[in-house]
Amino acid sequence: MLTIESAHLRYGNRAILEDVSVGIETGSFTVVVGPNGAGKSSLVKLMTGESEPSLGTVRLAGADLSAFSPRALARRRAVLPQSSALSFPFTVAEVIRLGLEAGGHRLMPSAIETALSTVDLSGFEARSFETLSGGEQQRVHMARVLCQIGEPASWSEPRYLFLDEPVSSLDIRHQLSVLRIAHDLSRKGAGVVAVLHDLNLASAFADRILVVSNGRIAADGPPATVICDGLLGEVFATGLKVGRLPPATMPFVLPQTAAFPT
Amino acid sequence: MTLSATQATARGHRAPAAPGDRSAMARRAIAVLLCAFVLVMLVGLGTGPAFLAPNEVARILLAGPDGVGGADTSLADRVIVWQIRLPRVLLGALVGASLAICGAVMQGLFRNPLADPGLIGISSGAALAAVATIVLSGGILAPFAAITGIYALPIAAFCGGLLTTLLIYRIGTRSGRSSMGLILLAGIAIAALGGALTGFLLYLSNDQQLRDITFWSLGGLGGASWTKLLAGAPMMLAAILAAPFLARGLNGIVLGEAEAFHMGVDVQWLKRASVILVALATGAAVAMSGTIGFVGIVVPHLLRLWIGPDHRALLPASALGGAILLILADMVARTVVAPAELPIGILTAALGAPVFLSILLCRRGFAGL
Numbered sequence: 001m002l003t004i005e006s007a008h009l010r011y012g013n014r015a016i017l018e019d020v021s022v023g024i025e026t027g028s029f030t031v032v033v034g035p036n037g038a039g040k041s042s043l044v045k046l047m048t049g050e051s052e053p054s055l056g057t058v059r060l061a062g063a064d065l066s067a068f069s070p071r072a073l074a075r076r077r078a079v080l081p082q083s084s085a086l087s088f089p090f091t092v093a094e095v096i097r098l099g100l101e102a103g104g105h106r107l108m109p110s111a112i113e114t115a116l117s118t119v120d121l122s123g124f125e126a127r128s129f130e131t132l133s134g135g136e137q138q139r140v141h142m143a144r145v146l147c148q149i150g151e152p153a154s155w156s157e158p159r160y161l162f163l164d165e166p167v168s169s170l171d172i173r174h175q176l177s178v179l180r181i182a183h184d185l186s187r188k189g190a191g192v193v194a195v196l197h198d199l200n201l202a203s204a205f206a207d208r209i210l211v212v213s214n215g216r217i218a219a220d221g222p223p224a225t226v227i228c229d230g231l232l233g234e235v236f237a238t239g240l241k242v243g244r245l246p247p248a249t250m251p252f253v254l255p256q257t258a259a260f261p262t
Numbered sequence: 263m264t265l266s267a268t269q270a271t272a273r274g275h276r277a278p279a280a281p282g283d284r285s286a287m288a289r290r291a292i293a294v295l296l297c298a299f300v301l302v303m304l305v306g307l308g309t310g311p312a313f314l315a316p317n318e319v320a321r322i323l324l325a326g327p328d329g330v331g332g333a334d335t336s337l338a339d340r341v342i343v344w345q346i347r348l349p350r351v352l353l354g355a356l357v358g359a360s361l362a363i364c365g366a367v368m369q370g371l372f373r374n375p376l377a378d379p380g381l382i383g384i385s386s387g388a389a390l391a392a393v394a395t396i397v398l399s400g401g402i403l404a405p406f407a408a409i410t411g412i413y414a415l416p417i418a419a420f421c422g423g424l425l426t427t428l429l430i431y432r433i434g435t436r437s438g439r440s441s442m443g444l445i446l447l448a449g450i451a452i453a454a455l456g457g458a459l460t461g462f463l464l465y466l467s468n469d470q471q472l473r474d475i476t477f478w479s480l481g482g483l484g485g486a487s488w489t490k491l492l493a494g495a496p497m498m499l500a501a502i503l504a505a506p507f508l509a510r511g512l513n514g515i516v517l518g519e520a521e522a523f524h525m526g527v528d529v530q531w532l533k534r535a536s537v538i539l540v541a542l543a544t545g546a547a548v549a550m551s552g553t554i555g556f557v558g559i560v561v562p563h564l565l566r567l568w569i570g571p572d573h574r575a576l577l578p579a580s581a582l583g584g585a586i587l588l589i590l591a592d593m594v595a596r597t598v599v600a601p602a603e604l605p606i607g608i609l610t611a612a613l614g615a616p617v618f619l620s621i622l623l624c625r626r627g628f629a630g631l
Contacts, residue, residue: 074526093282126282
């Protein structure tokens with residue numbers, strides 16, 4: 001269990017997060033949504049230990065997050081950044097190997113091969129990372145993060161996976177496949193947290209949705225309760241229409257435009 | 263590069279590496295560089311007014327400085343090899359290795375293939391302190407020169423490098439976090455200021471001091487002796503031996519500081535350790551041989567094209583590559599206009615700049631260039 005208790009985050013005089021309390025269970029898929037600048041990435045940074053709260057605490061398995069060494073944290077959680085450019089000519093295999101080393105795993109060529117086939121990039125091992133497209137680079141980083149977190153069967157303690165806009169550069173097929181991979185990991189015991197902008201993807205995959213607005217958690221619950229006209233319209237300050245898809249009553253969101261009037 | 267990686271795996275290796283993983287090739291490259299280093303050492307020791315073949319040099323080395331280790335060797339040859347050429351070649355090796363390793367560390371830390379201790383003012387700070395010691399040791403720095411004796415220059419250059427580094431680091435750090443971009447820009451400003459102050463000292467200096475200062479600005483291994491070597495070697499050797507401990511962190515930071523932290527790197531520790539290591543090695547190298555340019559940029563860059571950017575291989579390979587380059591450059595410097603000597607900095611710049619430009623031209627459009 002990863003818990004944030006009454007956390008505040010300030011940069012100088014600017015309050016980024018105010019009095020945030022939230023717990024992330026293992027075996028669950030939590031999606032963080034909210035408008036630009038609401039504090040979504042900052043919330044994830046608190047969870048990963050990248051930022052320390054100005055007030056309040058962040059605990060992992062009962063111990064303060066700051067008590068863990070960076071290396072100990074890297075063995076328990078992996079983080080997929082929004083974007084990451086490389087300044088040196090790494091091959092795809094070398095990028096993924098960094099993940100294996102960070103997770104403290106043995107360097108098996110088969111692990112790299114498996115991770116690449118999971119993200120639909122089989123045979124890309126020897127390709128130069130910098131010649132790949134943005135979407136392919138994002139999937140290589142996903143494979144690196146998967147290697148860092150390791151095979152669920154080998155976990156002696158729960159793992160956490162943090163994905164900051166993991167599908168921003170991906171086509172619809174790969175958006176779905178990356179989120180399925182993350183969802184599968186949550187079913188195998190990982191605590192998965194993803195920042196997403198697509199409310200329909202959030203609705204389709206999340207066990208729980210956190211709506212962040214103005215540095216506070218505006219709503220927290222399963223998609224069926226959180227995805228509703230009034231709340232989303234207010235948070236995103238735009239006209240949205242929520243419908244329901246039977247039989248699971250999964251909510252979906254359409255923008256209010258001339259083509260979709262209320 | 264991709265092609266050579268594929269070829270390397272196609273050739274086969276007892277521990278099958280994943281395609282695209284150049285670590286096996288990097289190990290072979292280091293072995294090749296090690297052999298080349300030994301060969302270049304022997305050739306370097308044999309080259310000069312009295313030529314000695316590499317096998318003769320090896321025999322003289324094995325016989326020991328007093329010739330008691332066996333094989334009949336002449337006293338003159340032993341003096342030439344042991345007293346005159348060995349300190350110089352070893353100094354060249356240490357300075358070359360230090361400069362190249364500092365370049366590789368800086369480039370990893372700044373995530374920029376053009377970063378170099380010279381660029382962020384560490385070399386100019388070290389050179390300024392050295393020049394100040396030369397010009398002012400008869401004046402206000404007399405007590406310092408009296409206390410430190412023959413170690414005055416290396417200590418001054420080291421302190422100059424370290425102070426400059428700390429100053430730049432301080433400017434670039436806010437609430438415990440260092441901005442590498444800010445450090446780079448502050449370094450350029452400090453380097454310019456150091457240049458101005460060195461210029462002022464130049465204006466104050468007399469003819470003899472002017473000659474000494476010219477040596478600092480162009481670089482050279484002349485005047486190498488065991489005493490001088492022992493004064494600077496420990497700092498350079500310490501930095502060369504400590505550098506591999508930074509490799510894992512530097513590999514992570516290539517993806518970005520946040521990513522490095524996510525992958526288990528203590529980023530603030532890495533930055534501090536790297537900066538101290540670079541100040542140590544650059545300060546000592548500048549103290550021993552003046553400012554020698556381009557080794558720190560060209561050697562890691564060429565090696566990265568060959569073995570890839572993994573710092574665990576790149577740092578030792580750079581040390582060997584830098585040592586080889588500087589021993590070779592020194593051989594040319596002391597033979598091409600014999601009995602006079604060319605300043606080695608002229609040679610490294612004359613050789614390094616065209617190589618560097620040709621790399622840029624070949625790789626235009628690749629590697630983010």
